[in-house]
Amino acid sequence: MLESVQQTQTADVTPTTLAAVSAFAEPTHLRWAHLQPAGRALLVATVGLYVSAILLGPLAALGVELAHVGLGATLQALAKPNAIAALKMSLVLTAISVVVNTVVGTLGALAIVRQRFWGRALVNALADLPLAVSPVMIGLAFILLVGRDGWLAPVLDRIGLKVMFSFTGLVIATLFVALPYTLREVVYVLEELGTSEEEAAATLGASPWQVFWRVTLPNIRFGLGYGVLMALARSLGEFGAVLVLGGSISGQTQTATTFIHDALEERETAGAYGMAVVLALTSVVLLLGLEWAKRQKKVGRP
Amino acid sequence: MKIRVEHLSKRFGSFVAVDDVSFEVADGSLVALLGPSGSGKSTLLRILAGLESADSGQVWFDDESATDLHTRMRGVGFVFQHYALFRHLTVERNIGFGLDVRGVDKASVRRKVKELLALTGLSGLEDRYPSQLSGGQRQRVALARALAPEPKLLLLDEPFGAVDAKVREELRQWLRRLHDEVGVTSIFVTHDQEEAFAVSDRVLVVHRGRIEQNGTPMEILDNPATEFVARFVGEVNVLPASLRGDTAHSGALQAKVSGEVPAGLAHLVIRSYDLKLWREDPGVATVQRVVTFGDRVRVQALVDGAGPIVAQFPRRSSLLKNIVPGSRVQIEVTTARAYPAETSSLHPMAAAQ
Numbered sequence: 001m002l003e004s005v006q007q008t009q010t011a012d013v014t015p016t017t018l019a020a021v022s023a024f025a026e027p028t029h030l031r032w033a034h035l036q037p038a039g040r041a042l043l044v045a046t047v048g049l050y051v052s053a054i055l056l057g058p059l060a061a062l063g064v065e066l067a068h069v070g071l072g073a074t075l076q077a078l079a080k081p082n083a084i085a086a087l088k089m090s091l092v093l094t095a096i097s098v099v100v101n102t103v104v105g106t107l108g109a110l111a112i113v114r115q116r117f118w119g120r121a122l123v124n125a126l127a128d129l130p131l132a133v134s135p136v137m138i139g140l141a142f143i144l145l146v147g148r149d150g151w152l153a154p155v156l157d158r159i160g161l162k163v164m165f166s167f168t169g170l171v172i173a174t175l176f177v178a179l180p181y182t183l184r185e186v187v188y189v190l191e192e193l194g195t196s197e198e199e200a201a202a203t204l205g206a207s208p209w210q211v212f213w214r215v216t217l218p219n220i221r222f223g224l225g226y227g228v229l230m231a232l233a234r235s236l237g238e239f240g241a242v243l244v245l246g247g248s249i250s251g252q253t254q255t256a257t258t259f260i261h262d263a264l265e266e267r268e269t270a271g272a273y274g275m276a277v278v279l280a281l282t283s284v285v286l287l288l289g290l291e292w293a294k295r296q297k298k299v300g301r302p
Numbered sequence: 303m304k305i306r307v308e309h310l311s312k313r314f315g316s317f318v319a320v321d322d323v324s325f326e327v328a329d330g331s332l333v334a335l336l337g338p339s340g341s342g343k344s345t346l347l348r349i350l351a352g353l354e355s356a357d358s359g360q361v362w363f364d365d366e367s368a369t370d371l372h373t374r375m376r377g378v379g380f381v382f383q384h385y386a387l388f389r390h391l392t393v394e395r396n397i398g399f400g401l402d403v404r405g406v407d408k409a410s411v412r413r414k415v416k417e418l419l420a421l422t423g424l425s426g427l428e429d430r431y432p433s434q435l436s437g438g439q440r441q442r443v444a445l446a447r448a449l450a451p452e453p454k455l456l457l458l459d460e461p462f463g464a465v466d467a468k469v470r471e472e473l474r475q476w477l478r479r480l481h482d483e484v485g486v487t488s489i490f491v492t493h494d495q496e497e498a499f500a501v502s503d504r505v506l507v508v509h510r511g512r513i514e515q516n517g518t519p520m521e522i523l524d525n526p527a528t529e530f531v532a533r534f535v536g537e538v539n540v541l542p543a544s545l546r547g548d549t550a551h552s553g554a555l556q557a558k559v560s561g562e563v564p565a566g567l568a569h570l571v572i573r574s575y576d577l578k579l580w581r582e583d584p585g586v587a588t589v590q591r592v593v594t595f596g597d598r599v600r601v602q603a604l605v606d607g608a609g610p611i612v613a614q615f616p617r618r619s620s621l622l623k624n625i626v627p628g629s630r631v632q633i634e635v636t637t638a639r640a641y642p643a644e645t646s647s648l649h650p651m652a653a654a655q
Binding site: 196197199200201202203204205206207210214215218219 | 351352353373374376377378379380382384386387388389390399400402403404447448450451
């Protein structure tokens with residue numbers, strides 16, 4: 001089907017436009033040709049079943065349960081002040097995380113890729129730390145640092161900053177777990193981009209500021225967007241670190257995820273399912289956004 | 303603009319890329335930096351553009367020091383080997399970029415871009431993106447973009463390296479015409495001697511970070527200053543020889559040589575087309591192979607007591623009569639040069655004997 005379409009196109013286009021067209025065609029070299037049809041079917045079926053069972057199954061169960069409890073009851077549970085406060089808290093934390101990660105991710109990646117400084121490799125490796133360790137452990141480590149008997153407790157007491165079980169703690173926890181996502185993605189696209197376009201801009205008289213806004217940023221924008229969306233998803237879904245550092249105090253430091261946890265403990269299933277569905281729907285929107293950004297990243301590469 | 307470079311050096315770690323280089327480029331001329339890859343010619347070009355800073359030495363633009371000038375203040379147009387076009391901008395925006403960042407008003411930018419599109423034969427492609435252009439078109443966009451801010455110096459890094467042979471030939475002639483029309487001082491880097499000789503007014507042969515020779519194409523072809531230059535331009539034979547007066551002896555072969563080399567051991571360098579060879583018994587050599595390609599014939603022969611040599615003839619040459627593998631032949635060297643033996647190792651072919 002695809003081939004026949006391409007053939008009719010080749011008839012009346014110049015070689016130049018043909019090159020442009022083929023850039024969008026599916027790269028056939030990425031496919032396995034040596035697999036027998038039966039083998040391929042088996043591979044596809046296995047992956048399909050696994051993904052359905054592990055991803056779609058729970059989501060479907062959530063939908064069914066929600067129907068059980070009833071939409072009215074769910075909305076009622078979600079309209080309670082502590083539910084609204086938790087959702088609000090999650091949104092505020094996510095918004096802060098997105099802004100900070102956009103800036104820090106971009107500047108950090110520029111420093112790691114474009115600058116040569118002492119300790120660069122160490123910074124580059126440490127940036128992945130939050131990916132490697134459990135958020136609960138991170139929370140615990142922060143307690144040792146800023147908790148009541150923590151190393152920094154005297155300093156924090158003096159300046160009157162409360163970290164544990166406070167908004168500040170939640171912000172730190174969220175920023176920490178989401179840090180690598182934007183940074184990694186921007187590092188990757190910057191390395192792919194190379195320096196020659198930036199050098200060309202400099203020879204044409206562009207200031208470093210102009211080079212960034214007119215050349216670097218437009219070229220990394222979809223990669224940056226992808227990274228920011230990942231950071232957003234991670235911030236919204238974080239549970240362990242915000243639970244340990246924030247304590248999930250209802251109406252104060254409770255987030256959407258810890259709200260679900262607490263609601264389940266207290267057998268308020270309507271609230272738990274409702275909040276879970278809200279997060280799930282957000283995820284769907286995020287997924288669509290990620291998919292779009294991923295596609296855009298590929299377009300326009302010569 | 304006149305360019306003067308004094309004692310420029312640049313190393314990357316322990317690798318010396320540019321080694322105490324000095325030269326001048328006259329205003330309005332087109333100069334080639336010719337050398338093998340890794341010879342330091344691209345680094346030299348990048349230092350001139352301010353994209354790389356030299357460890358020591360000076361760069362002068364029209365008697366003004368440009369050594370510490372930032373790239374964007376140099377007023378230099380640079381054409382990158384792989385074009386480095388802005389992939390997110392159209393051809394029009396690419397070409398206009400250098401004017402846009404200077405805050406030139408939109409109408410003037412449009413006018414200048416139109417002018418350059420016509421000059422480079424790209425009219426009608428202004429709304430295309432770089433990914434929608436052929437290699438030759440991208441090359442011309444890169445040139446138009448570099449020329450837009452009216453640079454005082456145009457630098458081109460392997461400008462025709464990434465296009466196929468036929469387009470390269472066209473672009474080469476076109477670049478020469480363009481240069482004569484615009485008249486901007488231009489320096490380009492190439493590893494292709496044919497390209498250097500076909501296009502430029504002067505050629506600087508670069509080897510191991512040094513300038514081996516600076517001369518017109520004719521001077522370099524006729525009077526290669528070093529053995530490296532002689533070997534690099536055209537097909538040559540290098541034979542170990544002992545020198546007495548102006549005659550070099552290499553096995554059974556004798557040749558009158560030019561060049562001032564003290565008597566003793568030397569390398570005898572003979573171009574493959576500076577040899578005559580005819581059937582004669584006993585002669586001085588035995589023919590090993592005769593290969594025809596196009597309108598040329600290459601004859602490989604083993605010189606008694608010296609080693610293998612290669613001679614080239616036009617296909618219809620009467621000298622070739624009866625020459626087949628195994629023939630004994632006499633050899634006359636029409637032009638040859640001798641270089642001190644210790645400067646570099648022998649050609650593997652000549653050393654094989």
